Amino acid sequence: MDLTNIPFLKSILQHNWLVMILVGVSVFFSIYFWADKIFTKLTNAGLSKKSDVLQYMKLMGMEVNEAKVNRMLLLSSFGVGFLFFVISWPNVSVGLFLGASAGIAGFQLPPIIFKALYERRCSVFVDQMVDALTIMGNGIKAGSNPQQSMQRVIEIMGNPVSAEFSQVITQTQFGQSFEEALNDLAARIPKADVQMFVVAVNILKETGGNLSETFTTIVTTIRERQKLEKKISAMTAQGIMQGIIVSCIPFVLMAVFYFLDPTHLEPMFGTTLGLLLLVGMLGLQIIGGVMIKKIVTIKV
Numbered sequence: 001m002d003l004t005n006i007p008f009l010k011s012i013l014q015h016n017w018l019v020m021i022l023v024g025v026s027v028f029f030s031i032y033f034w035a036d037k038i039f040t041k042l043t044n045a046g047l048s049k050k051s052d053v054l055q056y057m058k059l060m061g062m063e064v065n066e067a068k069v070n071r072m073l074l075l076s077s078f079g080v081g082f083l084f085f086v087i088s089w090p091n092v093s094v095g096l097f098l099g100a101s102a103g104i105a106g107f108q109l110p111p112i113i114f115k116a117l118y119e120r121r122c123s124v125f126v127d128q129m130v131d132a133l134t135i136m137g138n139g140i141k142a143g144s145n146p147q148q149s150m151q152r153v154i155e156i157m158g159n160p161v162s163a164e165f166s167q168v169i170t171q172t173q174f175g176q177s178f179e180e181a182l183n184d185l186a187a188r189i190p191k192a193d194v195q196m197f198v199v200a201v202n203i204l205k206e207t208g209g210n211l212s213e214t215f216t217t218i219v220t221t222i223r224e225r226q227k228l229e230k231k232i233s234a235m236t237a238q239g240i241m242q243g244i245i246v247s248c249i250p251f252v253l254m255a256v257f258y259f260l261d262p263t264h265l266e267p268m269f270g271t272t273l274g275l276l277l278l279v280g281m282l283g284l285q286i287i288g289g290v291m292i293k294k295i296v297t298i299k300v
Contacts, residue, residue, distance in 0.1 A: 049073060049107065049108075049110065049111050050066070050069055050070065050073060052111040052114070052115070053069050053072075053073070053110050053111055053114050054066065054069060056111070056114035056115060056117070056118045057069075057114065059118055059188050060114075060117065060118055060121055061163060061167075069110075072110055073107065073110060076106040076107065076109055076110055077103045077104075077106045077107035078103060079106075080102045080103060080105075080106040081099040081100065081102050081103025081104075081106065082099065082103075083102070084098040084099045084101075084102040084103075085098065085099035097269060097275065097278055101282060121160050122189050122190070122191055124160055125160045125161055125164060125189050125191070125194070126189075126191050126193050126194065126222065127226070128157060128158075128160070128161040129161065129193060129194070129197065129218075129219075129222060130219050130222055130223060131157060132153045132157060132161050132165070133197065133215040133216075133218055133219050134215070134219060135149065135152055135153050135156060135157075136149035136150060136152070136153060136211075136215055137149075137211070137212040137215035137216060137219075138212075139152050140211050140212045140215075141212050146178070146201055146205070146211065147169065147172065147178060150165050150168065150169060151165075151169060153165055154166050154169065164185055164188065164189065167181075167184075167185070167188075168181040168182060168184075168185050169181075171184065178205070179202045179205070182198045182201060182202060183198060183202075185198060186198040192225075193218065193221070193222050193225065196218055196221070197218055200214045200215075200218065236296045236297075239292070239295065239296040240296050242292075243289065243292035243293065243296065246288070246292070247285055247288065247289045247292075250281065250285065
């Protein structure tokens, strides 16, 4: 159904000044009645993003500087949005759309980047656990205790396992029990394999048992889990690539048409209906991308 053929809507859309007045009145009353809720929501969203970034930085052992994080969030949102607006000048409509879209995306980007870095660090740590537990198991067979075996891992291996084990040893040197330090390690690296390692060491230190054999069992479990994860990654790689391509096609086509013949895109950015369609398209793209990601994401 073509909404522009409805006589009432057609008469309104033909008068741009009337459309602008109606939009302005709607925005005014929306802000008047919901200003407090909107401001509170935006404030909470900003604080949430900042706290997420600070938390990931702390978990990765990075220097935590709240002022730098604030500047980064402002630059990635308002800075990037203003840059896209300036690039699109003098086309104000295109600039507003691209600037708003880039600003919203830029505001969401820093937590996503730091989360990805943190997840990668956790994955690398789990991969290194195979060699680390092998070294610890050999040390225990030679008569060393878990702390001494862990110190040997620190001397031989690199980060992040070396940094995390160093943190455990440092905590014990400052008076914290080895069990509590291991529990903190499990909190910093919330992976199933790390949890299994921490629980096994804490239980066997209290009840007694063969830690070397336990480490061998954990290493075998990690290797089998890694094989399964690689198999799933190979099976879902095509779906992930299809999702990326489908999400990028509308923006690529829009850029191609803009450089070939900008007049084809003028109704999209120069009319009220076109702007509404752009907003709807962007919302559907986001929903589609999230749904595709959830479908192709399989947790082991």
